[in-house]
Amino acid sequence: MSAAARCSSLHAGVRLPSAFPGRAVDPQHHGQQQLLPAQRPQPRHRRAAPLVAAAEAASLEEQQQQQQQPGSSENGGQPSTSGRGAAPALKVRGAKVVVQDMVKHFETRRGLFKAVNGASVDMEPGTITALLGPSGSGKTTLLRLIAGLEEPTAGRVFFDGEDITGRSVPDRDLGFVFQGYALFKHMTVADNITFGPRMRKMGLDLEAKVEELLQLTELEGLGGRYPPQLSGGQKQRVAVARALACNPRLLLLDEPFGALDPVVRKSLRHGLRDIVRRVGVTTIIVTHDQEEAWDIADHVVIFNKGAIEQHGTPEEVAKEPMSPFVMNFVGDVSHVPASCQLVRKMGFHTDKPFVMVRPSDIRLRTNFEECQSCAPATVHDKANLGKSVRYYLRFDDDVDVDLTVSRKVDEEVYDLGVGQRVFVQVPPAKMMGFDYSDIDATSAGI
Numbered sequence: 041m042s043a044a045a046r047c048s049s050l051h052a053g054v055r056l057p058s059a060f061p062g063r064a065v066d067p068q069h070h071g072q073q074q075l076l077p078a079q080r081p082q083p084r085h086r087r088a089a090p091l092v093a094a095a096e097a098a099s100l101e102e103q104q105q106q107q108q109q110p111g112s113s114e115n116g117g118q119p120s121t122s123g124r125g126a127a128p129a130l131k132v133r134g135a136k137v138v139v140q141d142m143v144k145h146f147e148t149r150r151g152l153f154k155a156v157n158g159a160s161v162d163m164e165p166g167t168i169t170a171l172l173g174p175s176g177s178g179k180t181t182l183l184r185l186i187a188g189l190e191e192p193t194a195g196r197v198f199f200d201g202e203d204i205t206g207r208s209v210p211d212r213d214l215g216f217v218f219q220g221y222a223l224f225k226h227m228t229v230a231d232n233i234t235f236g237p238r239m240r241k242m243g244l245d246l247e248a249k250v251e252e253l254l255q256l257t258e259l260e261g262l263g264g265r266y267p268p269q270l271s272g273g274q275k276q277r278v279a280v281a282r283a284l285a286c287n288p289r290l291l292l293l294d295e296p297f298g299a300l301d302p303v304v305r306k307s308l309r310h311g312l313r314d315i316v317r318r319v320g321v322t323t324i325i326v327t328h329d330q331e332e333a334w335d336i337a338d339h340v341v342i343f344n345k346g347a348i349e350q351h352g353t354p355e356e357v358a359k360e361p362m363s364p365f366v367m368n369f370v371g372d373v374s375h376v377p378a379s380c381q382l383v384r385k386m387g388f389h390t391d392k393p394f395v396m397v398r399p400s401d402i403r404l405r406t407n408f409e410e411c412q413s414c415a416p417a418t419v420h421d422k423a424n425l426g427k428s429v430r431y432y433l434r435f436d437d438d439v440d441v442d443l444t445v446s447r448k449v450d451e452e453v454y455d456l457g458v459g460q461r462v463f464v465q466v467p468p469a470k471m472m473g474f475d476y477s478d479i480d481a482t483s484a485g486i
């Protein structure tokens with residue numbers, strides 16, 4: 041198998057199956073809703089990327105299952121999106137990273153500011169962890185603390201059990217990719233890639249290294265170009281190749297796709313996932329894009345006001361949000377008064393004034409006889425969003441809840457008209473009481 045073929049996931053428009061069966065098609069996140077009318081087929085409850093049609097999700101799932109057959113992984117037992125192994129020279133043993141009680145205070149004119157406030161998280165070797173959270177919640181600061189670019193006020197970082205908190209940046213075996221890529225414009229692609237090994241006098245066969253990395257990142261033939269002669273996606277791949285040139289055991293990416301348009305982003309993130317899996321490097325990515333985090337990461341860490349609100353697999357965090365903040369931050373929710381008909385009918389009790397409901401937890405029926413405990417509502421409006429359809433449901437006490445379904449699901453299952461009566465059920469266990477102060481993401485500081 042040629043290296044070019046190995047990197048096929050980097051081709052724009054090529055869609056690789058997810059390496060994580062069951063996650064990329066999770067109905068709990070950006071979910072598809074359930075409609076259970078009489079004599080209607082039940083929808084397939086799975087999620088691909090938001091608004092991906094159920095048929096596409098089904099075919100993805102089949103591909104994922106094939107990928108997961110015993111013996112299908114050639115990457116040290118790790119799932120591989122391509123079923124192909126890394127070039128041996130590029131393969132590394134990713135570090136196990138443990139962040140313990142990390143605190144960072146910045147001096148500001150208004151006093152000390154707590155940017156990171158007691159963050160603890162473990163990252164297993166070779167895994168991808170996404171740091172997610174609102175702007176200013178401390179994601180980049182934690183990344184910089186792990187890199188050694190900031191000195192912690194308190195807390196420790198361990199690589200493979202070794203305390204590296206006091207080590208300099210070059211002594212940490214890291215690779216970096218930043219949003220702007222920070223490529224050297226006056227150097228060729230090849231020189232950009234070999235910059236690190238040359239500075240560190242690593243004594244590598246630089247020509248061979250460049251070839252391997254150009255192949256891995258599908259940039260063959262572009263080694264002699266200068267950065268201004270590259271597209272945004274190509275620059276991003278050069279940045280990844282350069283970050284991997286010193287065989288890092290931890291790769292840190294801060295909004296690596298931020299400057300790219302959504303189509304290129306999607307294609308590149310699948311390529312990146314494939315590359316880091318094959319190389320085996322432990323990877324931490326800061327992103328604002330939840331779809332990106334869900335698509336690429338084994339673990340997600342949700343930040344709020346400098347603290348970690350929750351971390352776990354994307355499924356865990358989406359299905360079992362542990363706080364109103366996480367439930368509100370991850371995926372779609374509707375906010376309704378705790379005293380409204382829907383909440384009372386479902387028998388949900390809370391001492392909070394509001395309740396969150398995920399559209400993906402809504403069950404609809406068109407026949408009251410089938411669900412006498414349901415809350416009646418009317419389809420108040422229906423919006424065609426291209427690949428999806430949004431229904432606006434109005435309950436009899438004038439409380440509104442909306443839900444979005446893919447066009448295919450709508451055609452095959454929903455097909456409701458404006459003014460139609462529906463009967464709504466939401467499992468009380470899926471509701472969460474909250475006050476607006478619980479979901480306020482304004483930075484705390486001190």
Ligand SMILES: Nc1ncnc2c1ncn2[C@@H]1O[C@H](COP(=O)(O)OP(=O)(O)OP(=O)(O)O)[C@@H](O)[C@H]1O
Pocket residue numbers: 146147148153154155173174175176177178179180181182328483
């Ligand atoms: N050098 C600094 N001095 C003072 N405050 C800082 C410094 N660096 C970061 N901060 C503050 O710390 C908080 C966390 O910043 P950080 O960049 O980690 O947030 P973030 O979650 O990465 O945000 P974004 O998603 O917008 O990049 C912010 O309020 C920021 O203003």
